[in-house]
Amino acid sequence: MMISQILLSPFSEFEFMRRAFAAVIALSLGGGPIGVFLMLRRMSLVGDAMAHAILPGAAIGFLLSGLNLFAMTTGGLVAGFAVALLAGLVSRSTGVKEDASLATFYLASLALGVTIVSVKGTNVDLLHVLFGNILAMDDPTLLLVAINATITLLVLAVIYRPLVIESVDPLFLRTVSRAGAPAHLVFLALIVINLVSGFQALGTLLAVGLMILPAGIARFWSRDITPMICIAVASAIASGYIGLVLSFQTRIPSGPAIILVAAMLYLGSVLFGRVGGVVSQLFPGRHLEA
Template sequence: MLYDALIAPFLEFEFMRRALAGVVALALGGAPIGVFLMLRRMSLVGDAMAHAILPGAAIGFLFSGLNLFAMTFGGLIAGFSVALLAGLVSRVTVIKEDASLAAFYLVSLAVGVTIVSMRGTNIDLLHVLFGNILALDDQTLLVIAFNATITLVVMAVIYRPLVIECVDPVFLRTVSRAGAPAHLAFLALVVVNLVNGFHALGTLLAVGLMILPAGIARFWSRDITGMMMISVASAMISGYFGLVLSFQTKVPSGPAIILVAAVLYVFSVLFGNVSGLVRQLFPGRHLEA
C-alpha cells in the first residue's frame, strides 16, 4: 500500500521523475535564498519580485508562445528592470522601497495578465499564473538545474558578506566594500530563482519554495548554516509529498506542494524547538548550579 502510494508513481511514470528532479533543483537553489530573504526582512520583496517577472515572460509568450528561452529571457529582463526601477524611485523620491516595489509589482501583474489574455487562452493564462511542474520537459529541467548550480556557486562566493550583513551591516561597511556587490549579486540570484520557480509553479506560487521552507527552518535552528540545510530538506520533502498528493488526488501539483509546505510550517510554529508555541508554553527544565 505504501509502496503503491509513495514509490510506484516515480518508478512507473517519467513525468513524475522529471517533476521530482525539478523539485530537488528548486530546493537546492531557492531554499537558501529564502533563508537570507527572511533574515534580511525581504520576504515580501521576494513575493513582489515574483509578480514583477510576469510581463517579461508574457512578452516572450506574445512573440514565441510557450517558448522556454523567450519566456526565461523576458522574465529575467523584467525582474532586473523592476528591481532597478524600484531602487531608483526610492532613492530620488520620498517613496520608500517597499511602497515602490508594491506599485511596480501590481502594475507588472496587471500588464502580464493582460498580455497573456490578449494572445492566449484561459489554459495559457493558468499555465503562466500557476505553472505545471508535472509538464516539465528536458529543456526546462536543464535550465532549472543550470540556474540552481549557478546559484550555489555564487552563494559560496558571497556567503561571508551576506552573513555579516544580516548580523551587523554597519560593521561590514566599515571593514569591507563587499557589501554592495554582494547585495546586487544576491538580488540577481533572487530573480534567477524566481524565474526557476515560475517555470515550475507559475508566477503566483514561484516564491513558495523559497519563503515557506525558510520559515520552517527558523523554528528549528538558530544557526544560519543549520537553517539553510533544514530549509533545503523541508523544500524537498514538501515537493515529494506534494507530488504524491497531486498524483493520488485532483489537487493541482503546484498548490499541492505549497499546501504540504504550509502543513510543515504550522507544525513548526507549534512544535519547533526555537520559539515554537508548545515549547514556550511548556519549557524544559534548565540546569541548575
C-alpha cells in the first residue's frame, strides 16, 4: 500500500505531475528513436553539441520577450539550424572535420547564450534556461512537445529505410540510391526539433540526455534496430516516471532526477545487459555443441 501510494499518489493528486509525465512520454516517443540513430551513426556527441547550439537563439528570444514560448522556440530552431549549416559549410570548405567545427560553434554558442541570459535576467532565469523545469510545464508548451513528437514519428516513418541502410552500410546506400544526403539533412532537422522540445522541459544542458542515455541502454539489450527503438522509448518513459517520483519525494530537481535515473539504468545495462554486458561476457551462455 505504501509503495503504491508513493508511486501513484503524486500523479492522481496533482495536475502538474500528470502534465509533466505527459511531456516525458512525448519526449520519449520523439527522442528515443532519434537517440538510437544518433548512436548507430556515431553522432552522439553531435547531439550534445546541437543541444548547446540552440541556447543563444533561445536566449535572444528570452532577451526580447522574456520566458515566451514562441520566441524562445523560434530562436532555438533558428540557432540550431544555423550552427548545423555553418559547421557543415566550414567542414566542406576548409577540410576541417565536421565534429571539430561543430565543437567550436557549440562552445561559442553556449558562452554567448549564457552571457545573454546573465545580462538580461537573474540567476533563476539562467537556471531555468540551462536546466529547465518540467514541473512548470503549461498547456501550450505541452502541446508544442506533443506536436514535435508527432512530426518526428511521421517523418521517421518516411525516411526510416535510408536511415537504417546508411547506419549499417552507407557505401551500399550511395551505390543504389541518392536518398542518403536528403535523409541526413532531414535527420539533422529532427534532432534540432527534438532538442527544442527537450529544452522546454529539461533545459539546454540536459535536453540531449533523454535521447542518448536510453539509446545507450537499448544497445545492451538488442542488436536489431526496431527492438532497440522500443527499448529506448520504454526506458526513457521509465526514467521520466521514476525521476518525477524521486523529485516529488525529495529535494532533487526534476530534470536532473530524470537524467540520473536514466544514468543508473544505463549502468545496470552495462553490467547485466545480454548484448555485451559485463556479466554476460564473464559468464557466457552455453553454445550449440556438435
